[in-house]
Amino acid sequence: MSEIVRSGQEAPEEPDFAPAEHVHPRRTDVDPRAARRAERQVAILFGLSAVFTLVALAAYVLIPVDAGVSLPLAGPVGALNVALGLSFGLAILCIGLGVIHWARKLMPGSEVVAQRHELRSTDEDRAAAVAAFERGLDDSGFAQRPIIRRSLLGALALMPLPLVIILRDLYTSPPNALSPAEQLSETIWDGGVRVVSDIADRPIRPEDVPIGGLVSANPENLHEVEEAAGNLNARAKAAILLVRMRPDEIVSEQGEGWSYEGILAFSKICTHVGCPIALYEQRTHHLLCPCHQSTFDLADSGNVVFGPAARRMPQLPITVDEEGFIVAQSDFQEPVGPSFWERG
Amino acid sequence: MSAVMNAGGKGAGWLEDRLGNAPWLRRQINKVFPDHWSFMLGEIALYSFIVILLTGVYLTLWFNPSMTEVVYDGSYAPLKGVKMSESFASTLHISFDVRGGLLIRQIHHMAALFFVAAIALHLLRVFFTGAFRKPREMNWVIGCVLFVLAIAAGFSGYSLPDDLLSGTGLRITQGIIQATPVVGTWMSFLIFDGEFPGLAFLPRLYSVHILLIPGLILALVTAHLLMVWYQKHTQFPGPGRTNDNVVGYPFMPIYMAKAGGFFFVVFGTIVALSGLVQINPVWAYGPYMPDQVTAGSQPDWYVGFLDGALRLMPNWEISALGVTLSINVFFPAMILAPALLTVLALYPWIERFATRDNREHHLLDRPRNVPVRTAIGAATVAFYIVLMIGGGNDVIAYNFDLSINTMIRILQVSLFVVPVVTFIVTKRIALSLQRRDRDLLLHGRETGRILRLPSGEFLEIHEPVDEETRAKIMAKADIEPLALPEAVDEHGVANPEAKKGRRRAKVSGFFYKDNVPLPTEEELAAARHHLEHELDEAVEAGSKAAKEIAGQQSH
Ligand code: HEM
Ligand code: FES
Numbered sequence: 059m060s061e062i063v064r065s066g067q068e069a070p071e072e073p074d075f076a077p078a079e080h081v082h083p084r085r086t087d088v089d090p091r092a093a094r095r096a097e098r099q100v101a102i103l104f105g106l107s108a109v110f111t112l113v114a115l116a117a118y119v120l121i122p123v124d125a126g127v128s129l130p131l132a133g134p135v136g137a138l139n140v141a142l143g144l145s146f147g148l149a150i151l152c153i154g155l156g157v158i159h160w161a162r163k164l165m166p167g168s169e170v171v172a173q174r175h176e177l178r179s180t181d182e183d184r185a186a187a188v189a190a191f192e193r194g195l196d197d198s199g200f201a202q203r204p205i206i207r208r209s210l211l212g213a214l215a216l217m218p219l220p221l222v223i224i225l226r227d228l229y230t231s232p233p234n235a236l237s238p239a240e241q242l243s244e245t246i247w248d249g250g251v252r253v254v255s256d257i258a259d260r261p262i263r264p265e266d267v268p269i270g271g272l273v274s275a276n277p278e279n280l281h282e283v284e285e286a287a288g289n290l291n292a293r294a295k296a297a298i299l300l301v302r303m304r305p306d307e308i309v310s311e312q313g314e315g316w317s318y319e320g321i322l323a324f325s326k327i328c329t330h331v332g333c334p335i336a337l338y339e340q341r342t343h344h345l346l347c348p349c350h351q352s353t354f355d356l357a358d359s360g361n362v363v364f365g366p367a368a369r370r371m372p373q374l375p376i377t378v379d380e381e382g383f384i385v386a387q388s389d390f391q392e393p394v395g396p397s398f399w400e401r402g
Numbered sequence: 403m404s405a406v407m408n409a410g411g412k413g414a415g416w417l418e419d420r421l422g423n424a425p426w427l428r429r430q431i432n433k434v435f436p437d438h439w440s441f442m443l444g445e446i447a448l449y450s451f452i453v454i455l456l457t458g459v460y461l462t463l464w465f466n467p468s469m470t471e472v473v474y475d476g477s478y479a480p481l482k483g484v485k486m487s488e489s490f491a492s493t494l495h496i497s498f499d500v501r502g503g504l505l506i507r508q509i510h511h512m513a514a515l516f517f518v519a520a521i522a523l524h525l526l527r528v529f530f531t532g533a534f535r536k537p538r539e540m541n542w543v544i545g546c547v548l549f550v551l552a553i554a555a556g557f558s559g560y561s562l563p564d565d566l567l568s569g570t571g572l573r574i575t576q577g578i579i580q581a582t583p584v585v586g587t588w589m590s591f592l593i594f595d596g597e598f599p600g601l602a603f604l605p606r607l608y609s610v611h612i613l614l615i616p617g618l619i620l621a622l623v624t625a626h627l628l629m630v631w632y633q634k635h636t637q638f639p640g641p642g643r644t645n646d647n648v649v650g651y652p653f654m655p656i657y658m659a660k661a662g663g664f665f666f667v668v669f670g671t672i673v674a675l676s677g678l679v680q681i682n683p684v685w686a687y688g689p690y691m692p693d694q695v696t697a698g699s700q701p702d703w704y705v706g707f708l709d710g711a712l713r714l715m716p717n718w719e720i721s722a723l724g725v726t727l728s729i730n731v732f733f734p735a736m737i738l739a740p741a742l743l744t745v746l747a748l749y750p751w752i753e754r755f756a757t758r759d760n761r762e763h764h765l766l767d768r769p770r771n772v773p774v775r776t777a778i779g780a781a782t783v784a785f786y787i788v789l790m791i792g793g794g795n796d797v798i799a800y801n802f803d804l805s806i807n808t809m810i811r812i813l814q815v816s817l818f819v820v821p822v823v824t825f826i827v828t829k830r831i832a833l834s835l836q837r838r839d840r841d842l843l844l845h846g847r848e849t850g851r852i853l854r855l856p857s858g859e860f861l862e863i864h865e866p867v868d869e870e871t872r873a874k875i876m877a878k879a880d881i882e883p884l885a886l887p888e889a890v891d892e893h894g895v896a897n898p899e900a901k902k903g904r905r906r907a908k909v910s911g912f913f914y915k916d917n918v919p920l921p922t923e924e925e926l927a928a929a930r931h932h933l934e935h936e937l938d939e940a941v942e943a944g945s946k947a948a949k950e951i952a953g954q955q956s957h
Binding site: 074075078079118123124129132135136138139140141142143144146147148149150151152153154155156157158160161162165166169170171172173174176177225226228229230231238239241242256274276290291293294295297326327330331332333334335336337346348349350351352362364365366367368369395396397398399400401402 | 428429432433434437477498499500501502504505508509537570573574576577578580581582583584585586587588590591592593594595596597598599600602633634641642645646647648649650651652655656659660662663664665666667668669670671672673674675676677678679680691692693694695696709712713714715716717718719721724725726727728730731762764795796806807810
């Protein structure tokens with residue numbers, strides 16, 4: 059405190075702070091041995107930090123990147139990750155602990171009091187600021203010259219438009235592409251397109267789908283599209299599920315003759331917000347979405363029986379071709395996936 | 403040592419010649435900061451943000467945000483030969499082929515979890531202690547915006563590696579965007595450059611994640627800290643602490659050492675944890691494929707409440723006039739969550755509408771002393787928690803063997819009932835704590851020492867509460883609710899403001915009316931007297947009684 063007063067050119071009008079009334083001396087304030095012990099502890103922490111840094115460097119050089127260890131709770135993990143993380147972490151931690159210990163034990167331990175001042179300025183200062191602003195405004199003529207003011211405001215309002223319009227080409231459609239809503243409304247399924255299984259990537263015969271079974275599948279022409287367009291968009295819409303039940307278990311279908319000997323094909327993409335689904339309970343014929351638990355009854359036109367989805371699962375009409383493979387009769391008759399405004 | 407000091411002094415002198423900053427510097431060095439454990443929450447947020455910036459820059463050196471398909475050929479054997487995006491492949495590269503790369507990824511993610519959690523807890527601290535009141539409303543609003551930005555930063559980062567989990571999260575986000583009335587389809591096409599997933603999105607998200615959001619956060623954090631510094635920190639009530647002073651430690655050396663040391667503690671803890679705990683093992687989930695299912699996927703905790711809101715919403719959708727309005731998606735995601743956040747940001751003004759309180763507040767409230775605010779806060783937290791439980795309901799249903807349908811119904815009802823119950827219970831608890839405080843002042847603290855009086859009675863000795871507790875309790879501000887306005891003024895003219903006034907009085911009454919007042923000066927004096935003479939009085943009373951009994955017996 060007195061230090062500040064002495065070294066300044068002139069003493070500050072009000073001291074920056076004063077000692078608080080309530081002082082609780084610490085061990086280290088009254089016992090020089092405790093103070094020396096604290097000093098040693100701080101220095102040891104700093105020393106430990108240096109050691110841990112060296113350990114971290116050694117770990118980087120010595121431990122191969124693919125070495126593994128098994129930890130009690132975490133199970134098998136990368137050895138380098140554990141060694142580096144622990145040693146480097148402790149190196150950092152020890153510096154922090156040392157500094158805090160130093161502050162708590164050895165730096166002045168009692169609180170001080172400073173005064174607050176109302177944040178609001180005096181009325182005179184505020185009035186002076188307002189006057190200065192008004193003088194500035196007057197001098198600019200902003201208020202007195204409405205033509206300038208209005209034309210400026212008009213110009214400023216228009217000026218950002220190019221910045222907005224340029225964002226239009228965030229989406230660049232190829233010439234004569236369909237509108238967004240139309241694109242969302244169709245998939246690459248078409249009459250005669252074979253159904254291929256998702257994993258084996260082979261066409262499927264009705265015998266391959268057992269009663270109660272569930273097969274994830276795609277259209278055969280997905281390959282071509284994928285390679286040509288180099289994207290996953292087609293897959294995101296065209297994925298389907300094949301299920302088979304006894305024909306008498308089918309309560310209703312979305313179209314007459316859309317199934318084949320109890321085999322039904324449904325979109326795999328949830329109509330809520332688009333998660334792919336494959337949780338199927340064969341006893342109830344219910345399809346459950348893992349994302350928000352919408353449940354669809356595949357024996358009853360794929361209708362929603364529970365959950366936040368509002369639309370039934372679209373059904374793909376299927377049949378078999380001359381070679382006995384399952385094919386689509388046509389594309390889906392309604393858009394697949396989440397709803398959108400133009401869907402109607 | 404002194405050479406360093408001299409050099410430092412010379413440098414400072416050089417600057418001072420050019421900036422004239424000595425008086426300013428002196429004031430900053432001597433600035434006083436109050437101390438309390440809960441003030442460290444904001445510090446944790448700041449320090450984890452610094453760790454995020456540091457490790458984020460490291461990640462950019464290896465990460466490649468591209469959706470171009472490649473066949474993996476790195477050293478993680480189980481995925482060799484699998485088709486994936488360059489994004490995912492470079493994440494695997496960082497995790498398995500760059501020495502220390504996995505650690506940097508884990509630190510970045512761990513620090514992100516710390517960051518969002520610390521901001522959320524800091525926000526609660528500020529709310530429940532009333533630190534948002536004048537003059538700190540601006541910082542409250544900035545804090546709310548930072549909370550949202552932190553969630554956005556975390557979500558955008560989590561989506562970059564293009565693994566199966568995060569891809570599913572993005573798919574959900576796209577479905578939500580698409581459900582926006584009128585413009586949804588176009589918005590989604592603009593953002594994804596066509597249909598989902600497209601090729602453009604990840605690089606776009608990347609600039610949002612590493613430039614736009616961190617830039618905004620950095621700017622707002624700077625403004626936030628400058629304001630804290632300029633307005634000085636609030637303090638909890640205690641002996642010698644008033645609304646007009648700051649009691650604490652000077653910036654140099656104590657605060658500087660404690661805060662600086664604490665930075666290292668937070669940094670070191672995050673690094674050590676990242677070595678021990680495995681977060682987001684993307685290699686186990688595999689690359690994203692838009693037709694692959696993830697069962698039981700759980701997003702980072704801070705988006706759980708949005709997921710819950712989507713799950714609990716009934717499946718309302720309107721199809722009419724050739725258009726579709728997906729209330730089931732649009733309402734929880736685009737209305738409910740933003741509305742909640744807006745109300746949160748405007749809370750200081752909502753409360754002021756009730757309290758009409760225009761004074762500066764630098765002394766924090768103890769939550770019990772403002773029962774209605776505390777109850778509102780607790781009810782909001784309860785609402786949030788029900789949504790969050792909704793986000794994990796499948797896990798819970800599975801563990802407790804409930805059907806998911808039952809679980810959802812219970813949660814749907816809870817969403818309305820639990821906050822109301824929480825409000826009532828919290829307010830009761832706060833009021834009973836107020837009553838206990840009052841009793842402490844009037845009757846002192848029970849010491850546990852029991853005396854047996856000559857009359858055979860037992861008496862527990864009370865002691866006046868210590869100064870610390872007393873100062874804390876006495877800092878409570880008792881405020882009377884606004885009075886009802888007169889319907890007619892003294893001249894018998896109808897008061898045009900009467901209706902508005904009645905409304906205000908009602909709101910003010912709701913806020914203040916059940917308050918348990920502090921004892922008056924006289925009550926306190928009487929209590930002090932009583933405590934001092936408790937023993938004497940008891941003994942006297944006892945012996946009097948004994949005498950009386952003796953007297954009666956002698957008759
Ligand atoms: C502002 C706060 C930020 C938060 C909350 C945040 C959070 C995240 C999260 C949770 C991840 C996923 C990590 C994983 O498990 O793979 C991530 C990834 C990433 N972040 Fe950040 N981040 C932030 C700022 C930054 C900054 C400033 C940069 C760069 C300068 C950056 C660069 C990256 C990169 C390159 C990745 C992808 C690397 C990978 O996942 O392997 N982040 N971020
Ligand atoms: S995406 Fe299927 S229920 Fe939400």
